[in-house]
Amino acid sequence: MIAEVKNTATPEQLAQFVKWIEDRGYKTNVSGGDEVTIVGIIGDTTKIDPFLLESMDIIERVQRITEPFKKANRKFHPEDSVVDCGHGVLIGGGNFQVMAGPCSVEGDNLTQIARAVKAAGATILRGGAFKPRTSPYTSQGMGEAGLDLLMEAGAELDMPVVTEVMDPRDVQLFLDKGVDIMQIGARNAQNFPLLREVGKTTTPVLLKRGMSETIDEFLMAAEYVMSEGNENVILCERGIRTFETRTRNTFDVNAIPVLHHLTHLPVIGDPSHATGYTRYVRPAAYAATAAGADGLQIEVHNNPSEAWSDGAQALTPDMFADAMRRIALIREAVCADIEEA
Numbered sequence: 541m542i543a544e545v546k547n548t549a550t551p552e553q554l555a556q557f558v559k560w561i562e563d564r565g566y567k568t569n570v571s572g573g574d575e576v577t578i579v580g581i582i583g584d585t586t587k588i589d590p591f592l593l594e595s596m597d598i599i600e601r602v603q604r605i606t607e608p609f610k611k612a613n614r615k616f617h618p619e620d621s622v623v624d625c626g627h628g629v630l631i632g633g634g635n636f637q638v639m640a641g642p643c644s645v646e647g648d649n650l651t652q653i654a655r656a657v658k659a660a661g662a663t664i665l666r667g668g669a670f671k672p673r674t675s676p677y678t679s680q681g682m683g684e685a686g687l688d689l690l691m692e693a694g695a696e697l698d699m700p701v702v703t704e705v706m707d708p709r710d711v712q713l714f715l716d717k718g719v720d721i722m723q724i725g726a727r728n729a730q731n732f733p734l735l736r737e738v739g740k741t742t743t744p745v746l747l748k749r750g751m752s753e754t755i756d757e758f759l760m761a762a763e764y765v766m767s768e769g770n771e772n773v774i775l776c777e778r779g780i781r782t783f784e785t786r787t788r789n790t791f792d793v794n795a796i797p798v799l800h801h802l803t804h805l806p807v808i809g810d811p812s813h814a815t816g817y818t819r820y821v822r823p824a825a826y827a828a829t830a831a832g833a834d835g836l837q838i839e840v841h842n843n844p845s846e847a848w849s850d851g852a853q854a855l856t857p858d859m860f861a862d863a864m865r866r867i868a869l870i871r872e873a874v875c876a877d878i879e880e881a
């Protein structure tokens with residue numbers, strides 16, 4: 541349930557109202573925006589009489605939220621959330637960021653790739669140290685040594701890093717290393733103990749959509765993280781599994797505006813995993829940008845044919861630089877204020 545508070549209410553009146561709700565055993569979430577202040581009421585609100593609340597002087601309107609996701613719901617928090625990724629990098633609410641780097645951290649080539657993607661305009665460095673591989677016989681990543689390399693490159697280039705955490709028991713290691721953004725991969729999209737564990741931290745979480753996850757299930761996964769207290773969640777559409785076999789996944793570009801409609805959380809697109817082939821990554825990146833994504837995640841490798849994982853979908857640094865120039869032009873078109881004729 542949400543209560544819209546009149547903008548004539550004083551801070552004391554608002555605090556009194558919040559106390560009144562909390563005294564009845566509910567949790568609250570106050571979202572103060574320029575236009576309106578929303579008090580979200582969490583718990584079994586069937587026992588609250590909305591007419592009683594509406595009879596209070598400071599309350600404009602009371603609405604039941606019918607969707608099962610509350611904290612992620614835009615009704616709860618009408619303005620876009622902006623997530624602070626560290627190193628001065630903000631995402632969401634008009635802040636567009638590109639995360640780029642290799643699928644796997646492999647060694648010294650990381651610095652070379654990181655320098656190239658930064659020079660092309662990427663603001664966040666990606667690289668997997670703990671890799672979720674379909675086969676247990678393929679490279680599983682460098683593990684802790686990979687995290688160290690990633691953190692060194694991030695420090696050298698003054699860029700936040702994003703890297704995948706697969707096991708709730710590793711979350712503390714990621715915190716100790718100072719990882720800026722913890723990625724939850726598609727294969728762990730509904731690993732509820734993992735979602736809860738990252739939810740207990742304040743580190744931003746990049747939550748990828750599961751391969752067979754509906755948009756509502758995706759939002760409920762975000763709700764798991766947020767219900768533990770961590771509201772720094774960034775959503776990532778990375779393609780879903782369909783009957784199509786010509787691409788690795790099917791990029792659900794629709795999900796970008798649909799998510800923007802339903803949630804205040806930043807939404808990014810990952811055209812690399814969505815398509816699976818280098819030749820399709822750039823067109824899909826342009827589509828996501830044009831659809832209003834708050835950012836992109838793109839895999840880049842200096843020598844794709846030798847990559848430990850996902851070489852088939854990697855852009856070379858030159859291709860990435862070309863993509864970044866075109867993405868900037870698309871952003872200009874999407875964000876332009878055009879006067880009506």
Ligand code: PEP
Nearest residue numbers: 643725726727748778813
């Ligand atoms: C990755 O980012 O390398 C990755 C494994 O992504 P996803 O979980 O989307 O497949």
Ligand code: MN
Nearest residue numbers: 643839849850
């Ligand atoms: Mn990958």
